[in-house]
Amino acid sequence: MTKATLEHVNMTVSDPQRSANLMRDLFGWHIRWEGPSMSGGHTIHVGSDDQYLALYTNENVKAADPSFRKGEPMNHVAMTVDDLDALEAKVVAAGLKPFGHDDYDPGKRFYFFDWNAIEFEIVSYA
Template structure:
């Protein structure tokens, strides 16, 4: 039986530079690559050495996504939930849905394009 892990997710956003900066601050990630996309537009890959989020944009990217259309949320694991929440607030975004159940504590936020993220800590 093969084993796997998520290597990357590719999200369409209206401002990949702004989104990349948020993830750098929120998760301690770095920019792995940026440049023109194979399908037009441009992309920034931001993440760790083993996984990343591709932040894609083009002239038709409008944002304003609705939850579950088709994505419910992207989960991010952090080592300091309080510090992560302060980063989200400093970016002008609003944390909500704070909860504590197995396997950890969490909160949610919508980015500027309406994409929902769950931030969780197992600490």
């Protein structure tokens, strides 16, 4: 059987730079690439050397007011961290609201929505 790893997730956002800055602050990631999208618009790849989020926008997206439609088509993106409390403090400092705190076997978690109504789950198994 071939082992697979997740290379990237491509998301449409209203402001890729703001979203990339949040990911850099929360996770210590870096901008891997930035430029015009092959479909028109602009994309920023932010992540580690092996995995990243592709943050895409175009003029139609920038003008839209994103609204929450959980599950259409994605429910959330989950990230693991070593220090859940430190990451939550960064989420709050960014002006975002954590919710759904839960201790479960084998870890702890919380959720937050970014400015595009994309839900993130933050998990710690430490």
